[in-house]
Amino acid sequence: MPEVIKIIIIGESQVGKSCLLMRYTDNIFINSYILTIGIDFRVKKIMREDQPLTISIWDAAGTERFRSILPSYYRGCHGVLLCFDMTDRSSFERVIYWLSQIDIHAPTTIKKVLVATKCDLSLSQHQIKLSEVEAMSKEFSVPFFLTSSKTGSQVEQAFQNLIDRTQAPQKLNSVNLHTNTNADNKCTACVK
Numbered sequence: 001m002p003e004v005i006k007i008i009i010i011g012e013s014q015v016g017k018s019c020l021l022m023r024y025t026d027n028i029f030i031n032s033y034i035l036t037i038g039i040d041f042r043v044k045k046i047m048r049e050d051q052p053l054t055i056s057i058w059d060a061a062g063t064e065r066f067r068s069i070l071p072s073y074y075r076g077c078h079g080v081l082l083c084f085d086m087t088d089r090s091s092f093e094r095v096i097y098w099l100s101q102i103d104i105h106a107p108t109t110i111k112k113v114l115v116a117t118k119c120d121l122s123l124s125q126h127q128i129k130l131s132e133v134e135a136m137s138k139e140f141s142v143p144f145f146l147t148s149s150k151t152g153s154q155v156e157q158a159f160q161n162l163i164d165r166t167q168a169p170q171k172l173n174s175v176n177l178h179t180n181t182n183a184d185n186k187c188t189a190c191v192k
């Protein structure tokens with residue numbers, strides 16, 4: 001079991017990757033958009049089963065012009081958060097592209113989580129149905145989380161799911177794809 005877990009956050013530009021990272025590491029939300037140049041990096045130390053664990057998190061720029069540097073950052077990654085914006089259909093359609101990038105560049109053992117962002121925004125702004133997210137999750141056997149970095153909803157859970165699976169892969173390989181849709185955890189904005 002690794003004592004330092006390396007996680008990368010990927011997805012199209014402006015889906016909210018940096019906000020997800022800031023919410024997880026610093027518990028803050030930044031309303032204005034600050035473009036990530038190349039790649040950003042933060043560390044969070046947690047306790048897991050009474051043992052200290054260091055999580056190093058790489059926040060990749062989504063813009064096309066920084067894509068060429070990305071392949072080398074997948075190296076040695078234990079987990080990946082693949083983000084799309086619930087209010088931007090094109091970012092959801094690009095999930096397949098990002099999955100192919102993981103297949104090409106990341107270790108075969110990498111654990112994946114699909115992260116729907118901005119679920120705090122009103123249903124009228126949503127461009128993706130929950131059933132479509134569920135279908136994508138099922139097709140690629142990747143659990144999903146309906147998150148909001150603004151409210152903090154499901155952010156911790158998305159990271160924790162990834163961390164747990166990197167720590168005990170043999171037990172948690174058959175992860176329940178729908179655990180995050182339990183009534184208590186459900187992001188109500190996404191319930192249709």
Ligand SMILES: Nc1nc2c(ncn2[C@@H]2O[C@H](COP(=O)(O)OP(=O)(O)OP(=O)(O)O)[C@@H](O)[C@H]2O)c(=O)[nH]1
Nearest residue numbers: 013014015016017018019031033036062118149150
């Ligand atoms: N309402 C709402 N807005 C969000 C949320 N997450 C991010 N945003 C907004 O979306 C915009 C883009 O967020 P970023 O986190 O910078 O996006 P990014 O994916 O890192 O973008 P790149 O660095 O270009 O790849 C910002 O204006 C954020 O305030 C969220 O959960 N809810």
Ligand SMILES: [Mg+2]
Nearest residue numbers: 017018035036
């Ligand atoms: Mg960013």
